[in-house]
Amino acid sequence: MHVTVEVVGDDTHEFDVSDATYADLLDRVGLSPHEVSVMVDGRPVPEDQPVETDSVKVLRLIRGGQR
Template sequence: MRVDCEVVGEGVETVTLDADADYGDLLAALGYSRHEATVLVGDSPVPEDAPVAADEVRVLRLIKGG
């Protein structure tokens, strides 16, 4: 499955996931850990262990350092 991911403030990236992927797998495909970002479907956060059920999501980074 293909999912368009808008990383808030950074742009849009499309990832390809297995059919049984969860939102934690989606974060990993983007290079983020479950501790540094959360996935929003619409305006609601979704649990990392929930199966991916949307083809468009927003990713909000919780930690950003430099």
């Protein structure tokens, strides 16, 4: 399955996956499930759920900055 992963405010990535979970997608883009929410059709999904869609949005919950 071909999946597009949009990290909101950052990059968009495209992957070919099979039997992957949303946590696997996060690993591929270098993000931890503890710092993001994975959204499908505007709704959050559990990271351990199998990927069953071709488009995913990832929202960062915490982002560092400069003082």
